[in-house]
Amino acid sequence: MKPEAKAVEPASYSISELAREFGITTRAIRFYEDKGLIAPARRGQTRIYSPEDRVRLKLILRGKRLGFSLDESRAIIDMYDPAHGNVEQLQRLLLHIEQKRAQLEQQLRDIQSLMGELDEAEARARASLKQNSEN
Amino acid sequence: MKPEAKAVEPASYSISELAREFGITTRAIRFYEDKGLIAPARRGQTRIYSPEDRVRLKLILRGKRLGFSLDESRAIIDMYDPAHGNVEQLQRLLLHIEQKRAQLEQQLRDIQSLMGELDEAEARARASLKQNSEN
DNA sequence: GCAAGAGTTTACGTTAACGTAAACGTCAAC
DNA sequence: GTTGACGTTTACGTTAACGTAAACTCTTGC
Numbered sequence: 001m002k003p004e005a006k007a008v009e010p011a012s013y014s015i016s017e018l019a020r021e022f023g024i025t026t027r028a029i030r031f032y033e034d035k036g037l038i039a040p041a042r043r044g045q046t047r048i049y050s051p052e053d054r055v056r057l058k059l060i061l062r063g064k065r066l067g068f069s070l071d072e073s074r075a076i077i078d079m080y081d082p083a084h085g086n087v088e089q090l091q092r093l094l095l096h097i098e099q100k101r102a103q104l105e106q107q108l109r110d111i112q113s114l115m116g117e118l119d120e121a122e123a124r125a126r127a128s129l130k131q132n133s134e135n
Numbered sequence: 136m137k138p139e140a141k142a143v144e145p146a147s148y149s150i151s152e153l154a155r156e157f158g159i160t161t162r163a164i165r166f167y168e169d170k171g172l173i174a175p176a177r178r179g180q181t182r183i184y185s186p187e188d189r190v191r192l193k194l195i196l197r198g199k200r201l202g203f204s205l206d207e208s209r210a211i212i213d214m215y216d217p218a219h220g221n222v223e224q225l226q227r228l229l230l231h232i233e234q235k236r237a238q239l240e241q242q243l244r245d246i247q248s249l250m251g252e253l254d255e256a257e258a259r260a261r262a263s264l265k266q267n268s269e270n
Numbered sequence: 271g272c273a274a275g276a277g278t279t280t281a282c283g284t285t286a287a288c289g290t291a292a293a294c295g296t297c298a299a300c
Numbered sequence: 301g302t303t304g305a306c307g308t309t310t311a312c313g314t315t316a317a318c319g320t321a322a323a324c325t326c327t328t329g330c
Binding site for chain 3: 014015016026030045046047
Binding site: 065066067110 | 197199200201202203211214215221222225226228229232235236239241242243245246248249250252253256257260261263264267
């Protein structure tokens with residue numbers, strides 16, 4: 001067995017550590033907690049974040065990059081929990097997954113076209129620059 | 136020459152026609168105009184939208200689906216205009232294009248991982264359902 | 271033993287993107 | 301000639317996602 005293959009992952013983080021790492025403010029992190037997206041442990045009244053909490057934060061930020069609201073991100077994150085026991089809930093979950101998938105596919109198409117158009121826009125700009133330099 | 140190959144495209148649209156077509160309110164469309172994203176013609180004080188205006192609206196909504204702000208969408212739309220004469224502007228445009236491209240690539244990666252995770256979540260949910268049905 | 275630094279709660283402020291409502295104009299239809 | 305249907309401007313309201321500030325606590329170095 002290898003002694004230490006991976007970089008040592010801290011057992012816990014402070015709020016400011018996470019804020020620094022992800023380029024957000026501590027205020028934002030506490031706000032996510034208020035909205036029920038994270039629930040860090042406490043030592044006294046100080047928040048202590050586990051590696052799992054860190055992952056949740058990462059997921060929230062990924063959601064933001066995709067234009068999701070915090071509510072949507074929470075819904076997505078909840079899909080990972082095995083806490084969904086009853087059949088009805090699971091059915092709803094599956095439905096929700098399908099909706100998300102459809103939305104992501106639309107975003108994919110949107111990105112494809114936008115990228116293509118960026119290519120054209122770049123070409124036009126470069127052509128225009130060349131024109132200018134020839135005068 | 137073919138007489139009428141494509142469906143006839145109306146020469147102009149009313150505000151409510153566009154609202155209906157895109158599933159938004161007329162209020163939103165006027166708001167976009169306030170923000171300088173569209174500038175329809177007027178007959179008297181009634182707005183008349185050209186096919187080009189319609190395209191702009193489409194681009195705005197695509198931007199929204201990708202989580203862009205109206206300002207960002209305006210910036211993107213402006214990339215299509217050949218109105219950028221001077222060299223400095225063109226340089227800035229190219230820079231802007233590169234930034235957008237980077238952002239889109241990040242979104243692509245985000246979507247890829249999310250889709251993968253949706254697959255797993257679906258599998259877990261289905262497995263859980265099967266469990267329940269076997270009791 | 272106390273000042274500095276990090277963390278906490280509480281609360282009011284701010285921005286973007288519209289919603290909603292009021293009050294009015296215009297035009298075809300009945 | 302009035303009643304809708306559609307359009308207009310003006311203005312205040314609302315929600316999400318934090319920012320900012322005040323006032324307090326806790327720990328740690330010196």
